[in-house]
Amino acid sequence: xxxxxxxxxxxxxxxxxxxxxxxxxxxxxxxxxxxxxxxxxxxxxxxxxxxxxxxxxxxxxxxxxxxxxxxxxxxxxxxxxxxxxxxxxxxxxxxxxxxxxxxxxxxxxxxxxxxxxxxxxxxxxxxxxxxxxxxxxxxxxxxxxxxxxxxxxxxxxxxxxxxxxxxxxxxxxxxxxxxxxxxxxxxxxxxxxxxxxxxxxxxxxxxxxxxxxxxxxxxxxxxxxxxxxxxxxxxxxxxxxxxxxxxxxxxxxxxxxxxxxxxxxxxxxxxxxxxxxxxxxxxxxxxxxxxxxxxxxxxxxxxxxxxxxxxxxxxxxxxxxxxxxxxxxxxxxxxxxxxxxxxxxxxxxxxxxxxxxxxxxxxxxxxxxxxxxxxxxxxxxxxxxxxxxxxxxxxxxxxxxxxxxxxxxx
Amino acid sequence: xxxxxxxxxxxxxxxxxxxxxxxxxxxxxxxxxxxxxxxxxxxxxxxxxxxxxxxxxxxxxxxxxxxxxxxxxxxxxxxxxxxxxxxxxxxxxxxxxxxxxxxxxxxxxxxxxxxxxxxxxxxxxxxxxxxxxxxxxxxxxxxxxxxxxxxxxxxxxxxxxxxxxxxxxxxxxxxxxxxxxxxxxxxxxxxxxxxxxxxxxxxxxxxxxxxxxxxxxxxxxxxxxxxxxxxxxxxxxxxxxxxxxxxxxxxxxxxxxxxxxxxxxxxxxxxxxxxxxxxxxxxxxxxxxxxxxxxxxxxxxxxxxxxxxxxxxxxxxxxxxxx
Numbered sequence: 001x002x003x004x005x006x007x008x009x010x011x012x013x014x015x016x017x018x019x020x021x022x023x024x025x026x027x028x029x030x031x032x033x034x035x036x037x038x039x040x041x042x043x044x045x046x047x048x049x050x051x052x053x054x055x056x057x058x059x060x061x062x063x064x065x066x067x068x069x070x071x072x073x074x075x076x077x078x079x080x081x082x083x084x085x086x087x088x089x090x091x092x093x094x095x096x097x098x099x100x101x102x103x104x105x106x107x108x109x110x111x112x113x114x115x116x117x118x119x120x121x122x123x124x125x126x127x128x129x130x131x132x133x134x135x136x137x138x139x140x141x142x143x144x145x146x147x148x149x150x151x152x153x154x155x156x157x158x159x160x161x162x163x164x165x166x167x168x169x170x171x172x173x174x175x176x177x178x179x180x181x182x183x184x185x186x187x188x189x190x191x192x193x194x195x196x197x198x199x200x201x202x203x204x205x206x207x208x209x210x211x212x213x214x215x216x217x218x219x220x221x222x223x224x225x226x227x228x229x230x231x232x233x234x235x236x237x238x239x240x241x242x243x244x245x246x247x248x249x250x251x252x253x254x255x256x257x258x259x260x261x262x263x264x265x266x267x268x269x270x271x272x273x274x275x276x277x278x279x280x281x282x283x284x285x286x287x288x289x290x291x292x293x294x295x296x297x298x299x300x301x302x303x304x305x306x307x308x309x310x311x312x313x314x315x316x317x318x319x320x321x322x323x324x325x326x327x328x329x330x331x332x333x334x335x336x337x338x339x340x341x342x343x344x345x346x347x348x349x350x351x352x353x354x355x356x357x358x359x360x361x362x363x364x365x366x367x368x369x370x371x372x373x374x375x376x377x378x379x380x381x382x383x384x385x386x387x388x389x390x391x392x393x394x395x396x397x398x399x400x401x402x403x404x405x406x407x408x409x410x
Numbered sequence: 411x412x413x414x415x416x417x418x419x420x421x422x423x424x425x426x427x428x429x430x431x432x433x434x435x436x437x438x439x440x441x442x443x444x445x446x447x448x449x450x451x452x453x454x455x456x457x458x459x460x461x462x463x464x465x466x467x468x469x470x471x472x473x474x475x476x477x478x479x480x481x482x483x484x485x486x487x488x489x490x491x492x493x494x495x496x497x498x499x500x501x502x503x504x505x506x507x508x509x510x511x512x513x514x515x516x517x518x519x520x521x522x523x524x525x526x527x528x529x530x531x532x533x534x535x536x537x538x539x540x541x542x543x544x545x546x547x548x549x550x551x552x553x554x555x556x557x558x559x560x561x562x563x564x565x566x567x568x569x570x571x572x573x574x575x576x577x578x579x580x581x582x583x584x585x586x587x588x589x590x591x592x593x594x595x596x597x598x599x600x601x602x603x604x605x606x607x608x609x610x611x612x613x614x615x616x617x618x619x620x621x622x623x624x625x626x627x628x629x630x631x632x633x634x635x636x637x638x639x640x641x642x643x644x645x646x647x648x649x650x651x652x653x654x655x656x657x658x659x660x661x662x663x664x665x666x667x668x669x670x671x672x673x674x675x676x677x678x679x680x681x682x683x684x685x686x687x688x689x690x691x692x693x694x695x696x697x698x699x700x701x702x703x704x705x706x707x708x709x710x711x712x713x714x715x716x717x718x719x720x721x722x723x724x725x726x727x728x729x730x731x732x733x
Contacts, residue, residue, distance in 0.1 A: 165425060165536070166465055166491070167522075167529050172684040172726065210521065214467070233476025241467060241489050243519045257523060273524065273689050296688065300522040300529070304491055306466040309481070311474040321474055322466065389521060396519040398469050398481065398489050405479040 030130035031072040033101060035065045035141035037112070037126070038194070043142075045193035046122070048087070049340075050114040050147035052349035055382035058113035059342075060090045061195060065128055065139065070105025077101075078108075079133045086116045086124035086145045096133055114145035118186050146189045146196065148281060151182035151351035153203075153338035155373035158298070161330070161360050162369070168212075168328045168362060169300035175358065176371045178203050178264075179292035180338040182351050183282040191284035200278040201293050202341040204348060205264040206252040206384035209333040209357075211244035215401060216307040216323035221408045223319040231410040233311045235321050236400035243301070246393035252384040253392050255334065262346055262385055264336070265295040273297075278341065299358060303328040307398075319408075327363035337383050338376070350379035423719030425536055429559070430638075430720075431682035432531040433538070436558035437608060437635075438642045440568075442575035444556040445543060453556075453572055455541045455565050456509075458533045460495035465535030467518055468492055490515035493534040493552075500539060500565045514552045530685060533559050541568055561635045564604060571605040578606060582613045596624045604636040611640055615647040615656075626659045634675040641679035645700065646693045657696055664703060670713050677704050677724040701725065 037046040039062050049059040065078060080089055080097045089097035090111040101108045118124055122142035129135040159173030180203045184196065191197060217238040223231075245251070256264055257271035265277035274295040282290050305325050310317045335355050339348040354376035360369040445453040470490060472483040494513035512534065522529065533540050539562045545555035560568050571578070581594050598610035607628065614625045629644070631637050644656045660676075667673055683697035705725050708715055715721035 164530050165428060165532070167525065169522075169525060169529075171530070172681065174688060216467075233474070234479035235474045235476065236479060236481060239481065241518065271523075274691065275689075276691065294691065298525070298688070300525055302467075302491055302516075302518050302520065302522075302529075304465055304467040304518075306463070307489075308463050308466040308468050308492075309472060309474050311476045313476040317473065318476065320463070322463070390523060394519050394521070396488050398467075398472070398483070400479075400481050 030076050030078070030136065030138050031067045032069060033065055033076075033078065033128055033139040034068050035063065035126055035128060035139045036107075037061060037063050037141055037143055039064055039107075043122075044190040045195065046142060047144045047146050047189055047193050047195050048112055048114040049195060049199075049349075050117045050145050051088075051092075054350040054379045057347070057349070058088070058090060058092075059195065060111040060113050062109065063112055063126070063141075064107040064109050065099060065101055066107045067101060067103065067105050070103065072103040072105075075100050075103050076138075077131050078138060079129045079131070079135065080110060081127045081129060081133050082125065083127065084116075084124055086114065086118060087126065087143060088113045088115045099128075112143065114147075116145065117147035118145040120186055121188050144186065144189055147185055148182040148201075148340055148351055149185050150282070151338050152180065152292075153336055153352040153354040153376040154179040154292070155336060155354050155356050155376070157371055157373050158296070160367055160370045161358075161362070162366065163303060163305075163325075163328070163362060166302055166304045167300055168214075168303040168330065170298050170370075174296035175298040176356055176373060177294065177296045178336055179294055180336075180352075181279065181282060181290070181292040182338060182340065184284055187283065189283075191280070196281075196284065198342055198344045199281060200341045200343060201281055202266065202278045202339050202348070203264045203293055203295050204262065204337040204339050204350065204383040205255040205297075206335050206337075207255045207332065207389040208252040208335065209245075209331060210389065211242065211332075212301045212328065212330040213240055213242045214301075214303045214307075214328045215240045215326045217326045219321050219323045219406050219408075221311065221319045221321050223410050224317065227318045227410050229410050231313055231318055232407055233313050233318060234405045234407045235311055237404040237406045238326070238401040239307060239323055239398055240401045241307075241396065241398045243394055243396040245389075246395045249392045252335065253389045254384045254386055256388045257390070258388070261388065262348065262383075263339070263341060264297075278343075281340070297334075299330070299332055301328075301330065303362075318410075327361060329361045331357075331359050333357040335383070337379060339383070348383075350381075350383055352376045353379045353381075424723055425531070427678070427681065427720045427723040428531040428685075429533075429536065429538060430678050431685050432527050432533075433559045433561050433635075434638050434642050434679055434682040435527055435686045437560055437564065437605065438612070438639045438646070440541075440558055440605070440609075442572060442579060442609070445541065445572050446575055446579075453541055453543050454497075455500045455539065455560070455569055456497040457500055457562075458495060458497050458537055458540050460493070460533075460535055460537055463492060464494045465532065466492055470515065489518045491518050493532065495534065497540075500562075501569050512553060524689075527559075527686060528557075531559070533557075538562075539565055541572070563635065567603045567605045570603055571609070574606070578609065582610070592622075599624050599628050604633055604639070607636065608639050608643070612643050612647065615643055615652075629659060629663050634671050637672060638675040638679040638682075641676055642682050645680065645683045645696045646687055646690065650692070653692060653696065657699075660700060661703065664700070664707055667707075668711055673704065673708060673711075673713070674718070674720060674724075677701065677721065680704065681724045 048061045090113040124143040126141045128139040156177040159170040259269035259271040260266040277295045279293040337350045338352040341348040356373040498509045542557040543555040680697045680700045687693040
C-alpha cells in the first residue's frame with residue numbers, strides 16, 4: 001500500500017510505484033542513503049587490507065550506512081553487495097550482508113574485509129540495495145583492497161665461527177644478516193590511512209632444530225694434600241656436554257625475545273638488535289625510498305676451555321680432574337619470514353620465507369664453519385608463535401664419551 | 411700420570427687482544443653515576459686473580475667414581491660455568507675493603523641471542539684490573555656491580571675521576587649557555603687524566619658541539635690507550651649528522667700516522683667496535699671500513715703484521731664474507 005496523495009511522502013529513491021489510493025507505506029520504496037568506510041567522510045581511508053593466508057585472518061574495517069533525509073517512514077532493509085568480488089562482509093562466506101537502517105537517520109554498522117587484491121585504486125564497490133540483492137541501488141561506495149608485492153626475505157651469510165675464549169661464536173661480523181622488504185599496491189594508496197600507516201615490514205623467525213655439544217679430553221689430575229702414594233683412580237678419557245630442545249617441545253618454536261615478540265626484532269625495545277628492524281612498506285617511504293628492514297643473528301653458546309670434576313676413591317674425594325676442550329659442535333635450523341606487521345595489535349602476515357642453518361664443528365676446516373643460507377620463496381605456513389626458543393625447556397647432560405679411560409696413580 | 415698445572419696460564423695473544431678490546435669498550439662507556447655514593451654503592455678498584463679452575467665447566471655435586479671410572483651425578487644437576495678467585499684493592503678505596511674472594515656459577519645451557527662483553531672477555535676468568543661496586547650477591551652469586559675492566563695504567567686516573575665525579579657531572583650537565591662552559595670542557599679535554607678527557611669527549615660527541623676543533627685535536631694524543639678509547643667513541647657515537655665529519659677526522663689521522671704503536675691502537679679500537687657494536691649498523695660499518703683502510707696503510711708502510719698476532723686477530727674479520 002502507498003501513501004495517499006495528500007499525505008506528506010517520506011524521502012524515496014526506489015524505482016517501484018504503488019497503486020493510487022494506497023494507505024500504507026509502499027514496500028518498493030526505500031529512502032536514499034549514504035555509506036562511509038572507516039566511519040569517516042573522507043575517501044582517503046576507504047581502504048582495507050587483503051586477507052592473510054599465513055596465518056589465515058582478515059583485517060576488518062568498520063563501515064556504516066544511514067538514511068540521508070531522515071525521518072524515513074520506517075526502518076529500511078538493505079542488502080549490501082560487492083559485484084567485483086574483492087570484498088566480504090566481513091567473513092569468507094559473507095559475499096553479501098543484510099542491514100536494517102534506522103528511519104531516524106542514525107547509522108547502521110557493518111564491516112568489510114579484503115578478499116581479492118585491487119589492481120587499481122577504488123576498483124572495489126560496496127552497493128546498498130533496497131530490500132533484496134537485486135533491489136534498487138540506494139548508495140555506493142568505492143574501496144581499495146591493498147596488498148603487498150615484490151616481497152623479499154633475503155639472507156646474507158656472515159663470518160666463520162671460532163672460539164673467543166669460552167664462547168663459540170662469530171666475532172667482528174654476524175653469522176647471518178637479514179633484509180626484508182615489500183611494496184604496497186596499488187600505487188597511490190594513501191599511506192596516511194590508519195589501516196596503512198600502522199603497518200611496517202619486519203622479520204619473524206622460527207627454529208626447527210637446536211643442539212650443541214662441547215667435548216673435553218686429555219684429562220689431568222690435581223691430588224688433594226695427604227692422599228696416599230699409590231692411590232689410583234680411573235676417569236673417563238673424554239666427556240661431553242650436550243644441550244638440545246627438550247623432546248616435549250613442539251617444533252618449530254618462535255625465535256624471539258620478550259620485548260620484541262612476536263617478531264624476531266623490533267626497534268626501540270630492550271631486546272632490540274637492529275634499530276632498522278622495521279620499515280615502512282616501499283611506496284610509503286619518504287623520497288621514494290626502497291629501504292629494507294634489517295637485522296642479524298649470531299647464535300652462540302658457552303664452550304668453556306676446561307671442565308673439572310672431583311674424583312673419589314673408596315668413597316673419598318682424592319683429587320680434581322681437569323679436561324681440556326677438544327671441540328664444540330652446533331646444529332640449528334631456522335626459517336625467517338618477511339612479514340607485514342600491524343603495530344596497533346602486533347599481528348602480522350607472512351609474505352616470504354627463507355631457510356638457513358648452522359651445522360658446524362670447531363674441529364673442521366675453519367673456513368667451513370659458517371651459516372648456510374637459502375633463497376627466499378613465498379610464505380607457505382605461518383611462523384611459529386608462543387614461547388620463544390630461548391625460553392622453552394632444554395635438555396642437557398654431561399656424560400663420558402665411549403668407554404676409554406685414563407688411570408692416574410699418586 | 412699427569413699433574414695439572416695450578417699456575418694461571420699466560421694469556422694467549424688472542425686473549426690479550428680481547429682483553430684490550432674489553433678495556434677500550436669499558437673505559438669508553440664508563441658512567442660515573444654507576445659509582446657515585448647515591449648510585450649502586452661504594453666502588454673498588456682491584457686486581458682480579460682468578461683461581462686456576464675459573465672459567466671451567468663443572469656439574470655441581472657430581473664426581474668421578476675413581477674405582478669404576480663412571481661419572482656420577484646424584485642430583486642430575488646441570489653443568490655450570492664457575493668463576494672464582496681473589497681480588498685485591500689497587501690504590502685507595504672509599505669502601506675500606508682491601509681484598510676478598512669471589513665464586514659464582516653461571517648456567518651453561520643458555521642459548522645466547524646476544525653477547526655481553528663478559529661473554530667475550532671475562533677478567534674473572536683471565537684476570538685484569540677492574541672497577542666495581544660491592545653489592546648484594548645476584549641470583550647466581552655474583553657480588554660485583556658495574557664491573558668494568560680498565561687499563562692497569564689508568565688505575566689512578568680512574569680513582570681520581572670517580573672521586574671528582576660530582577663536580578665533573580655538574581659541569582657537563584650545566585649546559586653550553588653557562589659562562590665558562592667551553593673553557594672548562596676544553597680544560598678537561600687537555601688535562602692529564604685520560605678518563606676525564608674521555609668523558610668530556612664523549613659528552614661533546616653527544617651534543618651539537620660534536621665538531622669542536624678541540625675535540626678533533628684530541629685524536630692527536632700520544633697516549634695510545636687514550637687514542638684507542640677516543641677512536642672507539644668517534645666510531646660509535648656520532649649521529650648521522652656528524653658521522654661523515656668524524657670518519658674524515660679518523661681517515662686524516664690514519665693517513666698522518668706511521669707509528670706502528672699508534673696504528674695498532676687504531677686497529678684495537680676498530681676491532682673493539684666490530685666486537686661490541688654489532689647492533690649499531692653505522693658504527694659497525696665505519697669500523698669495518700677503517701679496518702680495511704688500516705690494512706692497506708700498514709701494508710704500504712711495510713709493517714710486518716705477521717710478527718704480531720694482534721694484527722692477525724684485528725684483520726681477521728674484514729677478510730670474512732659478510733664481515
